Amino acid sequence: MKKKLIEVKNLKKYFETKKGLLHAVDDVNFYIKAGETLGLVGESGCGKSTTGRVILRLLEPTNGEILFEGQNILRYNKQQMREMRKKMQIVFQDPFASLNPRMSISQIISEPLEINKVYTTKVEMDKRVKELMDTVGLAERLVNTYPHELDGGRRQRVGIARALALNPDFIVQDEPVSALDVSIQAQILNLMDQLQKELSLTYLFISHDLSVIKHVSDRIAVMYLGKIVELSDYKTMFKDPLHPYTQALLSAIPAPQIGVQKERIILEGDVPSPINPPEGCRFYGRCRHRQYICKQQTPELKDMGKERYVACHFVGNLK
Amino acid sequence: MTINQKLLEIKNLTIHYITDEGTVHAVENMSIEIGKGETLGLVGETGAGKTTTALGIMQLVPNPPGKIIGGEIIYEGENLLGKSPAELRKIRGNNISMIFQDPMTSLNPVMTVGEQVAEVIKLHQKVSAAVAMIKAQDMLETVGIPEERHKEYPHQFSGGMRQRVVIAIALACNPNLLIADEPTTALDVTIQAQVLNLMKSLKEEFQTSMIMITHDLGIVAEICDKVAIMYAGNVVEYTDKVALFTNPKHPYTIGLFNSIPNIEDDVEKLKPIQGLMPDPTNLPSGCPFHPRCPKAINVCSKKLPKPIEIAKDHFVSCILYSDR
Numbered sequence: 001m002k003k004k005l006i007e008v009k010n011l012k013k014y015f016e017t018k019k020g021l022l023h024a025v026d027d028v029n030f031y032i033k034a035g036e037t038l039g040l041v042g043e044s045g046c047g048k049s050t051t052g053r054v055i056l057r058l059l060e061p062t063n064g065e066i067l068f069e070g071q072n073i074l075r076y077n078k079q080q081m082r083e084m085r086k087k088m089q090i091v092f093q094d095p096f097a098s099l100n101p102r103m104s105i106s107q108i109i110s111e112p113l114e115i116n117k118v119y120t121t122k123v124e125m126d127k128r129v130k131e132l133m134d135t136v137g138l139a140e141r142l143v144n145t146y147p148h149e150l151d152g153g154r155r156q157r158v159g160i161a162r163a164l165a166l167n168p169d170f171i172v173q174d175e176p177v178s179a180l181d182v183s184i185q186a187q188i189l190n191l192m193d194q195l196q197k198e199l200s201l202t203y204l205f206i207s208h209d210l211s212v213i214k215h216v217s218d219r220i221a222v223m224y225l226g227k228i229v230e231l232s233d234y235k236t237m238f239k240d241p242l243h244p245y246t247q248a249l250l251s252a253i254p255a256p257q258i259g260v261q262k263e264r265i266i267l268e269g270d271v272p273s274p275i276n277p278p279e280g281c282r283f284y285g286r287c288r289h290r291q292y293i294c295k296q297q298t299p300e301l302k303d304m305g306k307e308r309y310v311a312c313h314f315v316g317n318l319k
Numbered sequence: 320m321t322i323n324q325k326l327l328e329i330k331n332l333t334i335h336y337i338t339d340e341g342t343v344h345a346v347e348n349m350s351i352e353i354g355k356g357e358t359l360g361l362v363g364e365t366g367a368g369k370t371t372t373a374l375g376i377m378q379l380v381p382n383p384p385g386k387i388i389g390g391e392i393i394y395e396g397e398n399l400l401g402k403s404p405a406e407l408r409k410i411r412g413n414n415i416s417m418i419f420q421d422p423m424t425s426l427n428p429v430m431t432v433g434e435q436v437a438e439v440i441k442l443h444q445k446v447s448a449a450v451a452m453i454k455a456q457d458m459l460e461t462v463g464i465p466e467e468r469h470k471e472y473p474h475q476f477s478g479g480m481r482q483r484v485v486i487a488i489a490l491a492c493n494p495n496l497l498i499a500d501e502p503t504t505a506l507d508v509t510i511q512a513q514v515l516n517l518m519k520s521l522k523e524e525f526q527t528s529m530i531m532i533t534h535d536l537g538i539v540a541e542i543c544d545k546v547a548i549m550y551a552g553n554v555v556e557y558t559d560k561v562a563l564f565t566n567p568k569h570p571y572t573i574g575l576f577n578s579i580p581n582i583e584d585d586v587e588k589l590k591p592i593q594g595l596m597p598d599p600t601n602l603p604s605g606c607p608f609h610p611r612c613p614k615a616i617n618v619c620s621k622k623l624p625k626p627i628e629i630a631k632d633h634f635v636s637c638i639l640y641s642d643r
Contacts (some may be wrong), residue, residue, distance in 0.1 A: 254537030
């Protein structure tokens, strides 16, 4: 097995709200191996973006450990963390909101280089900016344009170039293609794939789109209400999902094919509130297999072997 | 396709937005028809002209800057373009109604959901407020909103439930034609499955014709009978669902299929369409797709291809098929 680049242990992030404690991320455990893509999938409010942000310490976790190459980065002070951040970057969902409208493309891409005083001369810096623009497929003539002059696909390329500026090892991709049209989405997905291979990057790829997740991921973690319910390699996940939520989620995707009749599991009701969630399985209220024990006891994420984990009391005993 | 039982026929519809930056050719020379009980998918990316088409049918294109330049919209034998505003108000909501994309913004935040459904019924049917309210409650039950929630306000509902309210409003007067503009785009996939299921069963129950605007070919496969693929204001391919999925012909349609990560099979690399959507105020000459088209030849930049019927009811607007 390749070495683990990132490992998350018992990670918790609670937010104080007027109504009570919001359990955004609740006791999450996983690791990401060097050079792989871990897909994190789930519906709105399940805690996937919060997980991504907590790993980068853009949000401070309530509890738990975050290991980067074996070191717990939560023990790092500000200075150490600043060094650390060069190695871990993020690409945000909305390329319209994540770029400063008053900065030109070259200013946006060079900002991380400036902050970290990577280059001493402007010539070197400009050279690096051009190199980065070339890497992500932005024409050199765009160097002095502003974000509003670019379309969504190009803006997202700027966001990627900024993330690559400091030669990171690890990038959190937070819904990077959700705001893009399908033809542009495919261009960006191909670019990310190519960059990963060329620069040996490790990705945490967050998305609600299952077909995108399946395409990019080596392994996939499915989240529901702050907890990982199932984690396995992408092939096993799609061929033989074990958790009732994963089963329903996968069956709900409308496939762009005809003649494929699949049995659809329609879940009843909505995702319950993550504020003061009750004991027991989070999926209890919507599960077709629920039994008494599911309400009493929170199922552990069980190791099923072959890097496969499922959190369900009745795993293996479901039809 | 149904020829005798046409409900809506659009002939050569052209809609432009006239702005300071130039004229946006939002819809160009569009011709489609919808039979009774039929569902047409209108598919395309941002700026293809899908929503403008829908607003055109409803006569809701904001004017200025929008203007219907020409064409006919024939609904049950009558051209809607000649109707007075009063006549149109009777048709909208009663005969043709619309579901908008974003259920968060298309409801009134200071009216209860029951009142909002009753409002449509009161406007179009000569019934008392009390009767309208009872009818509204029936409708809300139909879309799966329990009775005890009829007096609640939109902010008390989740996204999926709000979209159900919007559907209830749209169906309150039992319209013949329902235009749904990306009705599930703002929803999560398990909730999307619920709403699509609901729309399918309501369609069967009420025999409503539908125009489904979407960018998601999965939804087309699920719910539509026929499909019009739009690119930069033009319908580039128009056919029934089976032909589209088994035998797509236009290079843009083929490009769209290759851009989607396939959920059933493993593809190592996607084959995206090269380039970007053209600037709508400055469309390329000839076929608007030619700068991105892998099969473009010289003549593509000179002549706008006309729809060619390559098989029965399968129209493709591409020069590649013109010599047959």
